[in-house]
Amino acid sequence: MNEHVSKSNLLDKNDFFECPKDGICSFEVLKNKLIKLKKDEFGIPYIELDKSSTTDLLKFSYKRNPIEGVEDSSYEEIIYIDVKNIKKSISLKNEELSTVNAIFGRLCFCRGSSGYFPIQEGNLSIKKISKNTYKIDFNFKINGVPQEITFFSDTFNL
Numbered sequence: 001m002n003e004h005v006s007k008s009n010l011l012d013k014n015d016f017f018e019c020p021k022d023g024i025c026s027f028e029v030l031k032n033k034l035i036k037l038k039k040d041e042f043g044i045p046y047i048e049l050d051k052s053s054t055t056d057l058l059k060f061s062y063k064r065n066p067i068e069g070v071e072d073s074s075y076e077e078i079i080y081i082d083v084k085n086i087k088k089s090i091s092l093k094n095e096e097l098s099t100v101n102a103i104f105g106r107l108c109f110c111r112g113s114s115g116y117f118p119i120q121e122g123n124l125s126i127k128k129i130s131k132n133t134y135k136i137d138f139n140f141k142i143n144g145v146p147q148e149i150t151f152f153s154d155t156f157n158l
Contacts (some may be wrong), residue, residue: 001031002112017154023075026063028114029158033055033083034101045115058136062076074107076106083158086158098118103117104117121141124140125137133155133158
């Protein structure tokens, strides 16, 4: 069995979410993984992925197409969410998002606004639609950091 299950064509699978036309969006489930947000000796946040027998990690990514002929034009936003043995639907808001380690990553050559940040403002809904299939809807805002993606929605299997 694969360590993770990948799904990358959100536009075909979803009626509500549209990936920005200048990039590619993907969604994947990293089986038996959890995320930790840490800080280095300079106070700069970074992430660590660890093995876990009880947690799977949801990863949404938006990767903007690089600008041809422009150095350092790569840009990516990543959202991570830990899920522990979901038995039924869950709904979380604002400070409750810390219970699933909701983390936003902004990876770019953007001085002062690149890195990983806890998501503290938003609404997360994960609904069980069949035995192993779930639907996620997540809208969120990161204060003090520009962001392209403020909402995504998809279905996934656990």
